[in-house]
Structures are given as C-alpha cells and as structure tokens.
Amino acid sequence: MNLKRDWPGYLWAVGATTACTLVGLEMIGRFDLVNIAMVYMLAVVVIALRFSRGPAVATSVLSVAAFDLAFVPPRGTFTVHDVQYLLTFAIMLAVGLVISHLVDKIRSQAAARAALEIETETERIRSALLASISHDLRTPLAVMSGASSTLAERGERLSPDERAALAKSVFTQSVEMSQHVANVLQMARLETGDIKLERDWVALTEITSSVLERLSERLAEHRLLLDLPSDLPLVRVNASLIEQALGNLLENATKHTPAGTVVRLRARREGDELVVSVEDFGPGLPPGDLERLFAKFQRGSAEGSGGGIGLGLAICRAIVRLHGGRAWAERMPAGGAAFRFTLPIEKAPPLPPESPNE
Amino acid sequence: MSEARPTILIVEDEGEIRRFLRTALSAEGYQVVESGSARRGAVDAGTHKPDLAIIDLALPDLDGVEVIRRIRAWSPMPIIVLSARVHEQSKIEALDAGADDYVTKPFGVGELLARVRAALRHAARSGAGTHLLQFENATIDLHKRSATREGQAVHLTPIEFRLLACLAKHLGMVVTHRQLLTEVWGPTHDRDTHYLRIYMKQLREKLERDPVRPRHLITETGVGYRLVVDGES
Numbered sequence: 001m002n003l004k005r006d007w008p009g010y011l012w013a014v015g016a017t018t019a020c021t022l023v024g025l026e027m028i029g030r031f032d033l034v035n036i037a038m039v040y041m042l043a044v045v046v047i048a049l050r051f052s053r054g055p056a057v058a059t060s061v062l063s064v065a066a067f068d069l070a071f072v073p074p075r076g077t078f079t080v081h082d083v084q085y086l087l088t089f090a091i092m093l094a095v096g097l098v099i100s101h102l103v104d105k106i107r108s109q110a111a112a113r114a115a116l117e118i119e120t121e122t123e124r125i126r127s128a129l130l131a132s133i134s135h136d137l138r139t140p141l142a143v144m145s146g147a148s149s150t151l152a153e154r155g156e157r158l159s160p161d162e163r164a165a166l167a168k169s170v171f172t173q174s175v176e177m178s179q180h181v182a183n184v185l186q187m188a189r190l191e192t193g194d195i196k197l198e199r200d201w202v203a204l205t206e207i208t209s210s211v212l213e214r215l216s217e218r219l220a221e222h223r224l225l226l227d228l229p230s231d232l233p234l235v236r237v238n239a240s241l242i243e244q245a246l247g248n249l250l251e252n253a254t255k256h257t258p259a260g261t262v263v264r265l266r267a268r269r270e271g272d273e274l275v276v277s278v279e280d281f282g283p284g285l286p287p288g289d290l291e292r293l294f295a296k297f298q299r300g301s302a303e304g305s306g307g308g309i310g311l312g313l314a315i316c317r318a319i320v321r322l323h324g325g326r327a328w329a330e331r332m333p334a335g336g337a338a339f340r341f342t343l344p345i346e347k348a349p350p351l352p353p354e355s356p357n358e
Numbered sequence: 359m360s361e362a363r364p365t366i367l368i369v370e371d372e373g374e375i376r377r378f379l380r381t382a383l384s385a386e387g388y389q390v391v392e393s394g395s396a397r398r399g400a401v402d403a404g405t406h407k408p409d410l411a412i413i414d415l416a417l418p419d420l421d422g423v424e425v426i427r428r429i430r431a432w433s434p435m436p437i438i439v440l441s442a443r444v445h446e447q448s449k450i451e452a453l454d455a456g457a458d459d460y461v462t463k464p465f466g467v468g469e470l471l472a473r474v475r476a477a478l479r480h481a482a483r484s485g486a487g488t489h490l491l492q493f494e495n496a497t498i499d500l501h502k503r504s505a506t507r508e509g510q511a512v513h514l515t516p517i518e519f520r521l522l523a524c525l526a527k528h529l530g531m532v533v534t535h536r537q538l539l540t541e542v543w544g545p546t547h548d549r550d551t552h553y554l555r556i557y558m559k560q561l562r563e564k565l566e567r568d569p570v571r572p573r574h575l576i577t578e579t580g581v582g583y584r585l586v587v588d589g590e591s
Binding site for chain 2: 171174202203228238239240243348352354
C-alpha cells in the first residue's frame with residue numbers, strides 16, 4: 001500500500017462514500033435499506049476496479065461506517081440492533097477485497113505480458129542484427145581474406161591485371177564494410193541519445209554536393225535529376241547528419257531500382273518547412289504499411305543481397321526527428337517510390353555586410 | 359628543402375597502419391620516419407626535422423592535438439592528421455591547432471597521397487600562396503583583383519576576393535569555418551557560418567560551371583572549405 005501513489009484513490013473513496021450517502025438520504029423511506037446498501041456496493045466495485053486495493057478497502061470500511069451511521073436503526077449511532085446488518089457489512093468488505101484482488105491480478109498479468117512483448121521485440125531485433133551482421137560483415141570479410149591471401153600466397157603466379165583486380169576488391173569490400181559498421185554504430189548512438197546536436201546554418205545545395213561527391217560511384221549507373229531551386233533558404237542543422245540522412249535515401253534508391261532509371265532529388269519550401277524528396281521510377285514499394293519500411297533491420301527485398309543491414313531508413317528518420325522534422329514514404333503515381341523528409345525553417349540570421357570601401 | 363626526397367614522419371600507434379603507410383609513401387619516393395607514440399613523435403619531429411608529419415589523432419599516451427601544438431611551437435612543417443569518422447570535433451580542433459589537412463579513416467591511399475602532395479607544394483610556396491587561380495572555365499587574378507569567365511569579365515565583390523585569397527593561401531588544403539570567418543570578417547564573426555554559405559554560393563554561381571557539383575570550391579561537410587585548381591592535386 002502506497003499512500004503517496006494512491007492518494008487520488010483515497011480521495012475518490014471518501015468522495016464516492018459521501019455521494020452514496022447523499023443518494024441514500026434521497027432514497028430513504030421509498031426504498032428498502034438493502035437497496036441503499038446496494039448503492040454503496042456499487043461504489044466499492046467502481047473504486048476497486050479503478051484503483052488499487054487500499055482505496056477499495058477504504059471505500060468498504062467508509063461505506064459500512066456511513067451506512068451504519070446514516071441508515072441502520074438506531075440512526076445517528078454506530079450501534080447495530082439487527083444482526084442481519086453485520087452480514088451486509090461483511091459482504092461489502094468481502095466484495096471490495098475480492099474485486100480489488102482480481103483487478104490487481106489482471107493488472108500484473110497485463111504488465112507481465114507487455115514486458116514479455118518488449119522482450120520478444122528486443123530479441124527479434126537482436127537476432128535480426130546478428131543475422132544481418134553475419135551476412136553483411138562476413139561476406140566482405142570472406143572476400144577480403146580470400147583475395148588478400150591469394151595475393152599474398154599466389155601473387156607471383158597472377159597477371160598484373162588479376163593482382164590489381166583482387167587488390168581492388170579488397171579495397172571496395174572494406175569500404176562497404178566500414179559503411180555497415182558506421183551505420184550500426186550510428187543507430188546505437190541515435191538510440192541511446194548519445195549525440196550532441198551541433199547545429200550550424202547550412203545550405204542544402206552544399207549538403208547535396210557532398211553527398212553526390214561521396215556517392216558518385218554508386219550513382220553512376222542511374223540518371224540523376226536535380227530539382228533544387230536556387231533561392232532555397234538556409235537551414236540550421238548538423239550538416240554531417242543531414243548529409244547522412246540524404247545519402248541513405250539516395251543509396252536506397254539506387255539499390256532498389258534498375259540501372260539506367262531516373263532518380264530525382266528535389267527540394268521545396270512549403271510554409272515554414274523545407275521538404276526534401278528522393279523519387280525513383282523503379283518497381284515501387286511493397287504492398288502494406290509503408291511505416292514498416294522505417295523499422296530497424298527491415299530490408300526492401302527479401303533476398304537482401306547488397307541490401308545493407310536495413311538501417312538506412314531507420315537512421316534517416318532518427319536523424320530527421322532529432323532536427324524536429326518528419327520522414328515518410330509515398331507511392332509515386334507512375335509506380336516508383338518517393339521518400340521525403342522535412343526540416344524546420346527558422347528565422348534567417350542577419351546578412352553579412354559587404355564592406356563598401358576597398 | 360635540402361634533400362631531393364622529402365622526409366615524412368608518421369606518428370601512429372597501430373603497427374599495421376604504419377606498415378601500409380610506410381609501404382605506400384616509400385613507393386612514392388618519400389623517406390619515412392615512424393613513431394609509435396605521441397611523446398616519441400614530438401621528439402622525432404625535433405630530431406629528424408621532417409618535411410611533413412602525418413599524425414594519428416587517437417594516440418594512447420597523449421592527444422594527437424597536443425603533438426600538433428608542440429610541433430607548431432617551433433615549426434611550420436605541414437601536418438596532416440588521421441582521424442576516425444566519429445570524432446568530427448577533434449578533427450576541427452586539430453585543424454584549428456595548426457594541422458593543415460586531414461584524412462578520415464578508413465581511407466584509400468590515393469586520397470592520402472593527394473593530401474601529402476598538396477601540403478608539400480604549399481610548404482614549397484612558403485605561404486606566399488598563388489595569385490593566379492585557374493578554374494575549369496574561369497580565371498581569377500588575386501593581385502589585379504580581376505576575374506574572367508569564358509573570356510568575359512566577372513565582377514567579384516571585395517569580400518569574395520578576400521575569401522578566395524584566404525582559400526588560395528591554403529591551396530588544395532582544407533580551411534576551417536572558423537579560420538575563414540576570422541580572416542575575412544574578423545574574430546567577432548567566428549560563429550557566423552551563414553556568411554560563408556551565402557558567399558560560397560555566390561562565388562560558385564559566378565565561377566563554377568555547375569554550382570551544385572563544384573570542382574574548385576569544395577565543401578568539407580561540418581569542417582570547412584577547400585580550394586582546388588586545375589593542375590594541382
């Protein structure tokens with residue numbers, strides 16, 4: 001019993017008993033005393049259902065006392081002449097106890113079930129993480145150890161072209177792998193809130209330039225259309241994080257659409273928000289809830305080859321939310337997919353003065 | 359500038375990383391001196407007087423930034439730092455402490471060698487900078503304060519010239535937001551990064567062929583800017 005936690009319950013107990021007494025006083029003369037007892041019983045049941053055991057017992061006791069004092073002859077005293085009312089009291093008390101006990105039991109079962117669900121979900125994420133790590137990290141590791149040991153042990157028997165190709169694949173696989181590791185670490189940091197959001201005034205065009213430079217190889221096989229008005233306002237964000245969010249969307253688009261198709265990057269000012277979209281003209285999104293795409297370890301395609309660890313969209317959303325924006329997916333009318341996010345536009349800072357004399 | 363083969367000091371505690379750096383740098387014709395710790399590196403910099411130092415920021419015995427400060431106390435030798443991606447702040451700290459450029463781990467050796475070449479060239483110019491900047495289809499003369507694009511004169515404002523001059527002084531190397539703001543607008547404006555965004559946008563629109571994919575006025579996200587001209591890097 002915790003008085004500090006349950007005090008609203010006890011207040012309700014007093015209130016309910018008082019209310020019942022007032023109702024009972026209206027009823028007296030027209031109804032049997034037993035029916036007035038029923039009104040109190042109702043209060044006991046309600047309080048027991050709504051609050052914990054303490055307030056329920058308190059309601060029972062208060063009801064018995066009030067009923068005795070106000071209605072049981074001789075009225076105005078706690079004396080009881082008719083023994084049958086003692087039974088009424090006992091039943092009121094018992095009902096209060098039984099119901100509050102039942103409610104407590106149901107509540108603790110519900111809590112246990114919720115905890116179990118969280119545990120199952122955690123377990124699911126953990127096993128998904130292990131599965132994707134074992135796939136996405138083992139594959140590049142296998143390539144790297146295979147290619148590099150071939151170079152080390154058989155290198156002299158290979159042509160220069162073959163040697164160069166093996167060495168190159170060690171390099172590309174290691175870049176791939178470090179990207180995966182960075183994603184896992186980034187997600188962990190975003191989830192534990194272990195990120196200091198250092199914001200600066202940034203031009204989206206500059207972020208775009210950096211992303212295009214970083215992903216130039218990956219984007220080479222697609223036709224990229226840029227639709228960035230030159231008068232876009234500056235946004236106050238962490239440039240590195242937003243670069244990552246946008247990069248994840250672009251990488252995603254190239255991964256899930258055939259080579260040669262168009263990927264369109266556009267930005268618009270809509271009210272006090274900047275809306276950034278990556279639209280593709282690929283096979284489109286799977287049927288069902290689009291929100292699922294933003295869950296961790298969710299892969300767009302079932303086979304998952306080259307699909308990454310399935311953190312890209314989850315990271316994008318976490319970063320955007322950190323900045324007070326939203327991220328969502330849409331089906332394009334033409335059949336492709338669109339991923340959009342918003343960033344709040346703040347009041348622009350004062351402009352620099354151009355020094356007149358020089 | 360005494361020897362034909364420049365000497366490069368590597369301060370890095372991971373033996374495997376030292377190994378491939380040594381191999382790659384030797385193959386390029388540089389002489390290599392290795393230090394496995396920060397204290398050792400600070401001493402080696404004094405005894406070997408290298409032409410350039412490559413310093414890992416995450417050293418076990420002392421912060422890499424401290425090594426930079428100790429070297430900067432007596433030498434203007436070019437310093438390139440190696441940093442992990444997660445430590446953006448320490449990268450900026452190192453640059454503001456006097457490092458000339460950085461490479462983020464993991465990196466390809468081509469990127470590192472390009473930085474090394476740019477930094478050595480910078481040292482050879484001994485801070486004089488370049489006054490003639492050749493862009494893809496534009497030319498800027500910082501002395502005459504004139505610019506042309508495809509033969510046509512382009513008007514640049516005094517601030518735009520100052521910004522270009524500041525970048526040109528560190529040609530091919532990164533210049534932090536703080537350095538640019540302090541040099542162009544003064545120390546009271548060292549947090550006003552929006553000034554840079556606005557002026558870099560203007561400069562790119564005036565001088566770059568494709569302002570969204572600049573080839574010369576390069577953004578180093580979260581760190582600063584880098585000026586790259588034709589024939590360099």
